[in-house]
Amino acid sequence: MSTESSLWQRSRQAAYAEITVVAMRLFLEHGFEQTTIDQIASTAGISRRSFFRYFGTKEDIVLGDLASQGVLVRDALEAVPLSVGPWEALREALGAVDALEGEPGATLAIARMMYETPSLRARSIEKHLHWQALLVPNMRMRLGLAPDDVTDPAPAALVASAIACLDAAGELWTRSGGAGDLAALYDRAVASVRTAS
Amino acid sequence: MSTESSLWQRSRQAAYAEITVVAMRLFLEHGFEQTTIDQIASTAGISRRSFFRYFGTKEDIVLGDLASQGVLVRDALEAVPLSVGPWEALREALGAVDALEGEPGATLAIARMMYETPSLRARSIEKHLHWQALLVPNMRMRLGLAPDDVTDPAPAALVASAIACLDAAGELWTRSGGAGDLAALYDRAVASVRTAS
DNA sequence: GCCTGACTGGCACTGAGTGTCAAGCAGGCA
DNA sequence: TGCCTGCTTGACACTCAGTGCCAGTCAGGC
Structure with missing residues (x-):
């Protein structure tokens, strides 16, 4: 079970990191408030709905x-x-x-x-x-x-x-x-x- | 001018007080998050739009x-x-x-x-x-x-x-x-x- | 009687956040 | 190989906060 958990954990961790990197770049480029979640999601290649499954x-x-x-x-x-x-x-x-x-x-x-x-x-x-x-x-x-x-x-x-x-x-x-x-x-x-x- | 200002000021102040009283009653009754601005506005007898002219x-x-x-x-x-x-x-x-x-x-x-x-x-x-x-x-x-x-x-x-x-x-x-x-x-x-x- | 200025309501819109449901994609098992 | 199960995902619809815009209205001043 620990291996399975690691597998899921790893891909999930990678997704977290990916979204974070993309979002940070957008934030620093356009400002935090000016960046919408739609922009982040589409830039990261996921749906808006999935974004909210990673970040509240x-x-x-x-x-x-x-x-x-x-x-x-x-x-x-x-x-x-x-x-x-x-x-x-x-x-x-x-x-x-x-x-x-x-x-x-x-x-x-x-x-x-x-x-x-x-x-x-x-x-x-x-x-x-x-x-x-x-x-x-x-x-x-x-x-x-x-x-x-x-x-x-x-x-x-x-x-x-x-x-x-x-x-x-x-x-x-x-x-x-x-x-x-x-x-x-x-x-x-x-x-x-x-x-x- | 000071009298005019007072007149406006007074009715505005009254509106503030009215909205606050109504809203507080709703908050304490149903909870803050459960109370919507629509409820407050309609209970206070004003439009949603006007509410935002009193409270941001x-x-x-x-x-x-x-x-x-x-x-x-x-x-x-x-x-x-x-x-x-x-x-x-x-x-x-x-x-x-x-x-x-x-x-x-x-x-x-x-x-x-x-x-x-x-x-x-x-x-x-x-x-x-x-x-x-x-x-x-x-x-x-x-x-x-x-x-x-x-x-x-x-x-x-x-x-x-x-x-x-x-x-x-x-x-x-x-x-x-x-x-x-x-x-x-x-x-x-x-x-x-x-x-x- | 007109004009100006402020308040108001209505409408449409954006954006955050949530619920729901069907589709897809693993791995487990016969 | 094929089915079943569990989880993830995307899509859609929805609520709610907050904003911009425009027209109606009602006061007082000229």
């Missing part, structure tokens, strides 16, 4: 990976010893996703598109909320709270603030044209949040 | 005019003396929007709908991003940076973190069924962010 929405093409990255971040956070403080642990966890960026040029183009397109921006923050939900349980433990204690906003606030810092750093990095180090910007953002009076 | 999207009925609320928060922040520290000033500014909440029962129902409906959640995030953009300039000044210095992520990080704390507090308040004080939850959230190691 147009935004998912760009942000699809973010959902799976959430699990990655959570695993990274859980790998950090509980003795490490919250901010340090979060830095470690969020660093895991930063490490797997591809070529800077493509990353910058996608990031720019994301910050300039309202629907994409909103969607990406929804994904960040998903990360938040995944990270909160560990953070709760890390703060010494009971696993079923849902009356303290601290864990969610910490995780959300860290992600907000990452977002602020990312936006600055994007607007500066990819100059500078994202990790350094993040550290500076966190430092300002923690030390401001 | 269905979400706008619930979240109100983003722009005006953003300006409110910005004005509140700018009213706080520069000598007051960032966190204290942000608390003051965000308190302005908290103050204009109506009866708790309705607020809770709306908040619950907002956290449960993806499109509404996305829109509220966009709203918060808009707030952020409006608050950053003042925060930049407050941190002693030059007005045209866009290389420091600190102002955006601080504003975004404060809003993230408000969001975390709001979600907890909603999930607890409106028990507890939102301001107290916010203070606790901010305290945890500032004092965590």
Whole structure:
């Protein structure tokens, strides 16, 4: 069964990749909102209906990976010893996703598109909320709270603030044209949040 | 001219209120996504086309005019003396929007709908991003940076973190069924962010 | 009485997203 | 070899959000 599954999986994976490549090219060429799903489908050589069997929405093409990255971040956070403080642990966890960026040029183009397109921006923050939900349980433990204690906003606030810092750093990095180090910007953002009076 | 303007303004304001009341009743009765704009329009006694002359999207009925609320928060922040520290000033500014909440029962129902409906959640995030953009300039000044210095992520990080704390507090308040004080939850959230190691 | 400006409704259109159904294309089995 | 089964695909029709356009209408000003 695992071989059969792999076969299906592989062709499906190839289709995903094909559609993504085609769509990204169209997005970067004509803009995200200006590109219709009909264009993507016909360019990729599939029907409109089949497109929706691969991606639920147009935004998912760009942000699809973010959902799976959430699990990655959570695993990274859980790998950090509980003795490490919250901010340090979060830095470690969020660093895991930063490490797997591809070529800077493509990353910058996608990031720019994301910050300039309202629907994409909103969607990406929804994904960040998903990360938040995944990270909160560990953070709760890390703060010494009971696993079923849902009356303290601290864990969610910490995780959300860290992600907000990452977002602020990312936006600055994007607007500066990819100059500078994202990790350094993040550290500076966190430092300002923690030390401001 | 001011009288004419008032006349128009008044009837327009009345129409806004009428549509909002009708729509909210339908939303709370059948759910946000289950309610179509056709239903709202016909119940309010106007055409579908006219509805869109009052509200750009269905979400706008619930979240109100983003722009005006953003300006409110910005004005509140700018009213706080520069000598007051960032966190204290942000608390003051965000308190302005908290103050204009109506009866708790309705607020809770709306908040619950907002956290449960993806499109509404996305829109509220966009709203918060808009707030952020409006608050950053003042925060930049407050941190002693030059007005045209866009290389420091600190102002955006601080504003975004404060809003993230408000969001975390709001979600907890909603999930607890409106028990507890939102301001107290916010203070606790901010305290945890500032004092965590 | 006319003219202008704003609101309104109706119509048609695009585009996203969904449900349904028949056709095609594997692999499994006798 | 031929049939059966399960999954994918394309095609069609549909709902719903949102926009552009045009004509009717109703106010106040000249």
